Amino acid sequence: MFPRVTAVLVARHGGDRLRHTLDAVRAQGRRPDALVIVLTKPEGDAREIAASAGATHLVESNEALSFGEAVRAGERVLEPPADEADALWLLAEDSAPEPDVLEALLATLVNGRSIAVAGPKLVRWDAPDRLVGLGRTMTRLGRSVPVVPEELDQGQHDDQSDVLGLDPAGLLVRHQVWQALDGFDPALPVVDDGLDLGVRARLAGHRVVVVPQARMRFARDGIAGPQAGDRASSRRRTDRLARAAALHRRLAYAPAAAVPLHWLTFLPLALLRSVVALLGKRPGAIPGEFAAAFATMFGGMRVPRSRRVLASAKTTGWSAVAPLRLQPDEARRRREAAAEERRIRARGRTDDVAFIGTGGGWVLLVSAVASVVLFSWLLGAGGVGGGGLLPLSNGLAELWRNAAYGWRDIGAGFVGAADPFAGLLAVLGSITFWAPSVALVGVWLLALPAAALGAWFAASRLTERGWVRALAAVVWMLAPMFLTALADGRPGAVLAHVLLGWLAFAMLGAARSWSAAATASLLFAAVIAVAPSLTPALLLGWIVALATSGRAAVRFAWLPVPALALALPLVFGQVSRGTPLGLLADPGLPVGSTAPTPWELALGLPQAGWGGWPDAVASIPALAGLDARTLALVLSGLLVPLLLVALGAFFARGIRTVLLAVVTAIAGFATAFAATLLSVATAGSESVAIWAGAGLSLAWLGVLVAVVVGADALRRFRGWVVAVLTVCAVVAVMPTLGALATGSAVVGPAAERSVPAYVVAEADADPRVTTLRMQPLADGSLRATLVHGLGETLDDQSTLAQTRTELTDDEREIADIAGNLASRSGFDADAAVSEYGISFVLLATVTDDTDAIAERARVALDGNAALTPVGDTDYGTLWRFVDAEPDAAAAQIPADTGWAGAVITGVQLLVLLVTLLLSIPTGAGREVDRRPQRAARARRTKREAAAPPEPGEQASGLETDTGSEPDAVDEREADPERGTEPNAEVGPELAEPEASGPEATDPELTGPEVTEPERTGPEASDPEITEPAAEPSAPDRSSPESDSRVEPEAGPTDRPDAGEAPDAR
Template sequence: MSRPYVTAIVVAHDGARWLGETLRALASQSRRPDRAVGVDNGSRDGSAGLLAETLGRGNVISLPRSTGFGESVAEVLAKLPPGGRDEWIWLLHDDCAPDRRALEALISAAQQDPKAAVLGPKLRDWLDRRRLLEIGVTVGRTGRRDTGLEPREFDQGQHDGTREVLSVSTAGMLIRRDVWEQVGGLDPFFPLFRDDLDLCWRVRNAGHKVLNVTFAVAWHAEAAARRRRRIAVSGDHPRRLDRRNALFVIMANLPFGAMLWALLRNVLGSAFRTLLFVLSKQPANALDEAVAMGSILAHPFRLLGARRARKHGRKKGYIRVRRLMTPRGAAYRRLTDMVQSFLAGEAPVDSAGRHHHTSPEDPAGYEAVPVDTGAVKRFISRPGVVLMLALTVVALIAERSLLGGERLGGGALVPVTGGAADLWAFYTEGSHDIGFGSNAWAPPYVAVLAALSTLAFGKTWLAVSVLLLGSVPLAGAAAYLATRHVIPAVPARAWAAGTYALLPVATGAIAAGRLGTAVVFVLVPVYASLGTTLLSAERRRARRAAWTLGLLLAVGTAFVPLVYPMFAVLGVLAAVAFGGVRPGVVTSTAIALLAPVALLFPWLAGLVADPGRILLEAGLHDPALADPGLAPESLLALSPGGPGLPPFWVTAGLLAAALAALLMRRQRMIVAIGWGVALYGVLAAILVSRITVEGARAWPGVPLAFAGIGLLVLVGLTAHRLSELRAGRGLRRLGATLVAGVAFSTPLLAAGHWMFTGVRGPLTGDAPDVLPALAAARTTQGERTLVIKGAEFTVLHGRMPLIGEPELPVASEARTRVSTATQGLVGGRGGDAVTLARLGIGMVAVAPPVTRELARTLDSQPSLERMSLSDAGGLWRLAEPVTRVPARPVRVLHKPWLWVQGALVLMMAVLAAPGRRPQESVEASGAVLVGA
């Protein structure tokens, strides 16, 4: 066999502390290389002098500090003529000292296997010479580097032998020069880290073998990976650079189908690892993980170019590479280990299997060291957090039919369309081009939804979904936090919060799409907590609570006007009862009651002119949503009637526990106040449920929410008496156990029944378009479309209505004329189309189902031309020319009042903020606004 020609290349960069031993090891090889060349990448510690002294100045090349390892080797090979047909390149880092017989063992293994093109030695630790670092490297589809070794595993010959591997390190790598040139060498995109993996992958795709020869040994300091020297080749952090390169190698070398699956897994896995890093108080590591994944997603063309350069042999080579990669399922096991290590108090590991913390004993940061995750574990294990998570799971299971739809709507909820900009425009414009035009004040809750939609990245559907579908867990969290100073016992507080969140008011509001009730249901416990704070002896605290209560009361009143008079009655009673005992109570109560009036004044003035509208709430007012014959026993069970309500026995346990509290002799004042609030809410619910407004019965959900909070606080405050009675004997213990069991049955039965039946009501996740697509496409500027559905009708302007628009008052004269004309069309009387045209209506749409008789009647009208007719509805165009209705005048005081309103909100938020320093006030006011 011919003697192979070996060219050794040593690359140095600020590695003088290791380079001397590396050069001595090179010079003492039993099989000496035929030529040796050194490269110095702008070292500032004397590395260039060591190279010149050992190899000779003519054999040393100087390059800039920013030159990568692959570029350095390519620069050397470009200047060196080939050494023959059988030339090998031996790559050495400045911190890698090979054993005396390392090169001899590598050459011997290469001669025994003609297909071997890349060979690497067994790497041991530079300091602990017995510790194994690498015997070849593989990788999983998540980019995680796997050496197959145990942590701190010593070399006892247990892995000896020559084996085929996926990759070997460039520290001591021996590669055939012709293969190097065939695959293009090291990719300059990888200045550091994972360049060896990418090279070996391409070599294997070309049909060659990669071997690890354990009889060749080298000691490696891993100075760059362990951050023992400054890296000048890249501006990225080493950990971030390593993770980015790992992901890039996987995406560039996998076949297309496997790459798509790996991309999805890595996106989800990176998000999960980022979350764990955040929870374990490692923001730098979380940033590295997020930026690394974002770098891949933000440069798709760079990835496409790399895949195009690697397309030759990739699919066939993957069959050979796949068996050497980390086995399937290992990533899931490691993910489990990662979570377990996090919960056990250890730092999560990175993609190379290394923990991210350093210590004086381990400056490289390789070993797992305890981290302060006790606060995180305590937070997760808190009863309030557990309750919130449990209610979220219950809500997701119960609302399964509403998730994943295209549009949430139905019942009282207008199908959600548009974004935050649309809502802001609707709220701030002085004249609304909807229906027949209106210059009335937009409902103030539109501003709240617009603000929340802005925080939700402009997604109105997201804000509405969180408020409505998430009202159960939000109400539970609000009740738990609001009662922390009222109910001292944590188990009783958790029970009260869970029971309140699952009251029939919540499930009924969700089923009927009552967004207003859902928002107020979350705020009622906060009202109760702030109301008790108003009675505090500390005047400063009571005054802050008054401003906060005023802001939140304005929010609740904007959604459900009935909130204000109900709370006003209780506030006035409290001010009268405690005015002489607690100085400042009257002033604080006045602030809380006058703040909503100041914020909602223009809109409230319209309610005063039409008092019946106080009983209505945000959304549509469908008579079918309320139960006209609501029985008194249903109201006693806190069931407001309508769709989506549980049977009586679900909440009977709460009523039984509250009745049992009447038998307790102690804490009679608490029992009296609790039952007083409950009876007040029930009587208000009875009164409200008997009143009809705009053809629909008012829904008593909000009064029953007041009643429910009264009963729950009553039972929660007397729960410790049950514990005392259970500690006794005889009938007392039996009765206390029975009452406790009955009480705990309420949230369990409510949750079980809701999950089993799901949301039963008109609310749907796939609300249909009110306006046909053809009508929206053919509508000209200023033209309106009359939409007929049964006996009802509406007039639209080329788009779906926004939330709040159907609630604007319509001129009675125009509505009467359209109603008469519509009845004439449906009834087959001629001449009515002229009236519609004069009102700006150019098309008539009929919502499904369209009966044959109605279609025949409309077709018979000479003034109508059919455009479409299907199961999705029908559409007819008027033959009469459309007369555009002139726009209504804009209100003069609209814009100035909006500025005044914004200034009032900011002032109240600052006054509600705790602390004396301005910075603290601003921060707290921001929190209040976000909460509102």
Template sequence: MARPYVTAIVVAHDGGRWLGETLQALAGQSRRPDRVAGVDNGSRDGSADLLVQTLGRGNLISLPRSTGFGESVAAALERMPSAGPDEWIWLLHDDCAPDRRALEALLVAAQYHPKAAVLGPKLRDWLDRRRLLEVGVTVGRTGRRDTGLEPREFDQGQHDGTHDVLSVSTAGMLIRRDVWEQVGGLDPFFPLFRDDLDLCWRVRNAGHQVLNVTAAVAWHAEAAARRRRRITVSGDHPRRLDRRNAIFVVMANLPFGAMLWALLRNVVGSAFRTLLFVVSKQPANALDEMVAMASILVHPLRLLRARRARRPPGNRQSRKKAYIRIRRLMTPRGAAWRRLTDMVQSFLAGQAPVDSAGRHHHSTAEEEEHELPPPDTGAVKRFLSRPGVVLLLALTAVSLAAERSLLGGERLGGGALVPVTGDAGDLWAFYTEGFHDVGLGSSAWAPPYVAVLAALSTLALGKTWLAVSVLLLGSVPLAGASAYLATRHVIPAVPARAWAAGTYALLPVATGAIAAGRLGTAVVFVLLPLYASFGTVLLSGERRRARRAAWGLGLLLAVGTAFVPLVYPLFAVLGVLAALAFGGVRRGVVTSMVIALAVPVVLLLPWLASLVADPGRILLEAGLHDPALADPVLAPESLLALSPGGPGLPPFWVTAGLVTAALAALLMRRQRMIVAIGWGIALYGMLAAILVSRVTVEGARVWPGVPLAFAGTGLLVLVGLTAHRLAELRAGGGLRRLGATAVVAVAFSTPLLAAGFWVANGVRGPLVGDAPDVLPALAASYSKNGERTLVIKGSAFTVLHARTPLIGEAELPADPDARARVRAAAQGLAGGRGGDAATLAQHGIAMVAVAPPVSAELAKRLDSQPSLQRMSLSDAGGLWRLTEPVKRVPAQPESALHTPWLWMQGALVLVAALLAAPGRRPSEGVESSSAALAGA
């Protein structure tokens, strides 16, 4: 072969850890370069001295630390004039050591493929010399880098050969100098990351080939991509820079039509990745994702100039053919689904979401493991086979089967749940207004849980019914998921975790809350495992993480208190006891607990002040308070079976397996402290349930669902933590084996019996999917100028305006004197004693509606009243209009504190969320939770 001229360029930047081996490999090449230049970008670790010792001072170029790789190569080529038409440039990183015959193999391949202008070696890992890194690189339309290799794939010759690829790495890249100058070299806009992809894409657009030659081998440390050295070429974070460059390369090189579609996919994909990062407590990565996408969107002219510079030569038909050739080398379209499922799978597994380069954010130690990868069974199959996913799908299927009578209805309501109407805008307006023109009018603070529902409804595209349905009807799978995730660092055995989460989700508290429409209990039931998880981290003693957990716990505790105020005193007692127990041995525990308990008080201060004025309301929860929803007397066996009474509950023997397993734990000689703590929490919850169930507030017994949920949590964690002892007993043989097997079988009977009973009987309670409209349509059509309607149902009454009340409106306290006068007038009309119609008219009431069924006797009484005129009477109810002139009730001025407090409340929520959500490593939770558990 004719001997081509080779110019080798080595670029170094704080690479002394690898540079010596790289230079030794360069000097030992079987086909040596004709000239060599070294470029040092302000290294501070002696890299410049190594270059001088090996290459000579005349062959060293020193540049500032902020110089990018492309600028470094360009500076070296400016000092070395072209050696003729057959000159090749060989680019080497300071952390890339080529094999002895690497350059020779690249040149041989160039001879056999005259159209090839760029050739790259097969790259292996620097530490594990058997592991493959690259045999060519391609990219998808979302900018995701794809090597086509399996995770940790070993080189066994399975990819050998010379292949036509979209791109090769600049680590070991061999490129013709005339082609380099033709396409303009590496774009300085990419100081690091994706500069090789952009260069190779432009080379292919110019009509040349890009080849990967596996006969040439190089070992690459990927020091910049793996964060093994400080990046100083840009002010951006490395991941942010990588993601920005990835999107920009695709947007700049695709045809216009394909670019628009790819832009839309990138915007949606970035939003989804940002959400995953936020939910997995990685706000730094979420910020990088948002900033990277924003940097593309806010500089359209920069993108336009780049597209103009990269436009392939020739007419439209030739450009189309060039793109078709490139499209065949890009990531197939079907891979998008696999990437999406991998991201969700990584999140559910507690790992960091995959970045744009296809890498998880692992530590260096994890990257340096030398283990064979497990066989790839497919992303979807792996995702669906995870225990947590199986549990979630099973609970969802059970819930859908049991709630079959509630699905597909027009309006969810009944029991404690007001028929769901309105949208997110209506809820926001109700929460922010100072005077509520509902019922008899009220200037009291709106219940704070209305803001939570309004926020969730906003996320649900304004659909309040969807947000309420997910929270209430989906509380069983949501509780199972939260329990499974919350116990991942507390209960080490996966089967025990799945059993505990499934059993918790199907406790009688959950099915009873759904049947009675108790939205507040359903929300707290989902949050309770998270309280336990945050509390464990708070007690860990690691100050920084404990403070973040305290802020997060405070926010979630504020949400639970907004729905069920009883949650706060129940948790406060446990929090004070924990602070007293751990405060003397672990620094900062008392301060963290004070933060967790203070956040709900500060956020809910005005509303909580109204509860202090009427202490009985602390025992109530969100929704209506119907006396028929709670049992007058709670039987002892119900308490022991964690059954709070009311409609929709299974028999006591359904949960007998859980209690039996917890009692069996008392017989164990080991882990007595865990057994004592678990039973202590359980007895605490049962005692609280006994106390609150004997209290009557607003004519209704208090439902002890939340205290029994506390008790159930204590028993489940107790059994889950002692499950490994049962496995040890089963391995021992004899009577111990028989007894342990019996306990396991009894324990597993609880979720199975609960699910079977619930599916077989369905939701048995007042909650229905087609709740009737409380206000008759005729009354709504005649309600003008703020006129009100008195609705009578049995011995109860309510005052409505031109619509069915929103969630939370029925809980506003009214003027007791006005309510007493209206009640007396309503009872007089219904009893035939002659009601005071003038009193109704004074309060703006223009119509009297009777909910079905309307008895003939009641209709006759109302017809006999001279102040009433019948408008309609049917099976759907009756409606009468007052003949008295109705007084318009003026709106009352709102409190001067109302609007400023709403702004302050929003700012406090934002500050608390920011303090609670700094990034963390996935391993931190294991260490701290294990430490807290060991301390307990």
């Protein structure tokens, strides 16, 4: 008896692919005995094509069924199989078999009685010489992989036979076996349905084979299996479904005792795989990991049903499956091949910085020598002081405590948010953990080289010319506001200037690299931490980047998140008490300055005084008669060459970069000008304006970008340009350079403490020893503060305290105590000891204009019987309370500052950890280069050709076009999230939604004239089925192509193997 073959064809879209598939079925040398067409939520002309196909049965559902559900609906209308050789041939609208496919598959089934499932070789629809599928297998850890990768079909795999599973399209399965196995698992609607069927067939004692001689074109439209494509959102959804399928199979295949253990590992594994995804620069995969884990863990009765079906048909052990798994050696070979493919893909398109070849080494050497010359007096120092500088806390535990939400050890202390600046100080202090204050010495010594290198690397994103990069480094390193910040001891402004160059470097590469984008996020947060006044301008830049970066906007979306996580507690604290402008206050110790004029601001000078030139000129007899206006004109003239080169950028190619430079300069100058008008912090009785230098650094960065573009466009006089600009830059800041080199600047070496040695010795035994420090002021008042341990530190400063508009009750009480101690009032000092644990009183060193108030306070303190004089010290005159108690309870930090601190700190650390993992480079080729190819410049003239090449230029005379925006996003390039796991199936968003599981409603079945009988639930009776009257003529071939999509060729995969769960067996 000849076996009966029923073809079940599932369709949805219609169009030419459905017509070609039907034509291919009719052209079979051995035609199927019956044809069942199942329409799932048909679109377009699918109904018309199906109705004219001469099908034995036509089934239609108004639901978007999965392939397995659709086949189940079609199989339901058939008679039970009469013979064990009867078979079902499963087809989709996009699977067109060659004429001998069914004959070859059926012969395989007939000749091999143990063979229950046979499948064809799948090739691309639009490129039949490319393999799509030749069976599927799984690794020892249960991950689904193709038997052979997608590659050119040269018959190299035609000896393949037994496989573990098959792709569902084109599969020929014995009808009785299909019924015994209960078809495809409804819990696997898209991915791994064919693999799972093959595994269950193997465990039931049958064989599953692929027949390479039977070729079928397959378009992968998403009817059977995942849809092919290249959109990131589609790949993410397919990856999620693949992960969910793997987890489901793990629970379905595992021994009963191991199921709870596997279930408990799903969330930890999702977390681990998320870390791997971050390291692999695939942050978009993280939501899918957790979604797959939760969907499988709480999938209702899907897993019990799958286990029940598997157990009912199982006749052999897992040893029948083991030989067909992907062997470890082969898995390792594939990983190595994928790594080599990444290296090949990365070859020729990596960032050609050429640090040594384009003069980067010389820039580093010169800047290092300049730093040693200017700061030689800091070599060997244990700390740096003056201006806004203070020592750092002496222990790492205290450093990091001050960086977290909790107790703010200022004055009497309070619970509140930490300044993000404290976190950056904790990082710096941890580098020199043996003496954290040495880190500030390192900042001053390395500031010039770090700034120069940041500008050099940022310029490398815009030009390949070594002399232009070096010019950018010099101009940035000698910026007036930067050197002024170094001379005045402003750590926040110094770090802001250094970090802005590196932020520009990272931002210019963020469009094509997750690593650069995450690094930019960290630098963005650091810049806002050290210079909060730049927040509005930087947020404006972020919005512009989002709006102009096209597909790369997903990389920029995360940019402000770390900064927001660090600053949000502080934002809440300032806004809730009605001082939102306090968020713009400079962090650290408040330092006042005289506001500059607009002319001085335009010259890059952050404070009044014309950069020290009046004093410098006055010391030279021949120039002593120059007035301020003349000096201003001279300084303006020194900047003219720089501005002329910057204006030349408007005549170069790459107007987008020039506009970015202009916007940056304007935003920076506006920030600096606004800063001179805002006083949000106080130091004693004086208000302190926001320092304008941070805004000027941003404006200088915009000018620098324009200078780089303009200089890069020059073809002549390059040597003169470099010489003139360098000389002008040095001359403009000569007074500041002189002050730094001679040690006459405000900043200077300092000890690692800010209290007398006697108090330091006491702090060894009592770390919380408390000192009442009284500072006489010029207006006749005293400024009283409480300091603990070794004294005030830079990391325990708080803008919450500095921007308060009213005194707290504790501050009033401390002021009363200080005022009574400094006058002969008969004040009982017991309250000072009992309420605040004060052990010492320090009358700080005085100046000439505070002698009177200091002398009056000294006499009163000497006459107070509760105090014992200790003596004069470098920090002032010291007294000790007679009744002072060691380890006074009032001086201790509260043990419990509330649960909010732990939660806030945990969230902040999580955000920073995610960003840090994403910023770590993981090797070339893992991310697609989005840069358009740079075109060669036009041939140079004879005069240019005769001149020797400049350092860093190409010897051939062909120069890279930097005016074509090398960092601009090319919309035609691959999506930013490209990159998939090696050996994993790649496919985009599926056309149909996920199946609803074994309890899904059965489809409605009709004949050619569709009727929809009323349904009452999953167990409703089968609907009416009608037979078509006769086979109609072939469809009109002249109809327009309704579905002529050409699928892109699947590229090589490049994701690392993620952590997998233990083998489900």
